[in-house]
Amino acid sequence: MPHPKPSAFNINVRDLIHKPGDYRDRELDAVVAEDWANAVIGVRAGTRVESDLRLESLHDGVLVSTDIEVTATGECVRCLTPVEQPVQVEIQELFAYDSDEALEYVIHGDHVDLEPVIRDAVVLTLPFQPVCQEDCPGLCPQCGVRLLDEPGHEHEQPVDPRWAALAALAETELAENTESPKQ
Numbered sequence: 001m002p003h004p005k006p007s008a009f010n011i012n013v014r015d016l017i018h019k020p021g022d023y024r025d026r027e028l029d030a031v032v033a034e035d036w037a038n039a040v041i042g043v044r045a046g047t048r049v050e051s052d053l054r055l056e057s058l059h060d061g062v063l064v065s066t067d068i069e070v071t072a073t074g075e076c077v078r079c080l081t082p083v084e085q086p087v088q089v090e091i092q093e094l095f096a097y098d099s100d101e102a103l104e105y106v107i108h109g110d111h112v113d114l115e116p117v118i119r120d121a122v123v124l125t126l127p128f129q130p131v132c133q134e135d136c137p138g139l140c141p142q143c144g145v146r147l148l149d150e151p152g153h154e155h156e157q158p159v160d161p162r163w164a165a166l167a168a169l170a171e172t173e174l175a176e177n178t179e180s181p182k183q
Contacts, residue, residue: 041074078138
């Protein structure tokens with residue numbers, strides 16, 4: 001069996017293997033090596049993940065239970081300002097002794113690798129369209145001004161191209177009336 005890669009997410013379960021009913025609690029203190037993200041928000045590399053683990057030996061493997069709380073960072077999809085969002089996931093996953101019995105995860109030697117389990121749970125919890133606040137109006141479609149910063153922001157209504165010739169005629173007439181004084 002290949003030796004597990006060194007990582008704080010690799011947890012030694014040697015003392016629980018094939019001892020149904022035994023359990024132990026352990027603290028997880030690890031650092032995310034690569035971003036866990038979707039296109040606009042994620043848990044960035046270097047983020048610390050701390051959690052209390054419950055490891056329980058069962059007949060067919062080791063059950064790992066924990067609650068993970070981390071902070072995801074990204075940008076608002078409406079106004080592009082930075083956002084931070086707490087992410088909370090509850091994990092309960094069985095690591096099987098044998099790959100034939102495993103649905104997804106297997107004990108490698110005497111270790112379980114929690115990184116893919118935690119990463120998958122966190123990424124599935126991330127919002128697809130994070131916003132800085134629920135009623136964020138976004139950006140002005142004409143000039144790009146952030147509408148939260150300038151709530152009264154307006155532009156002149158564009159002239160309908162079908163009336164553009166008439167508007168030009170009205171401007172010409174207005175100019176002629178202001179140039180010639182009344183007698």
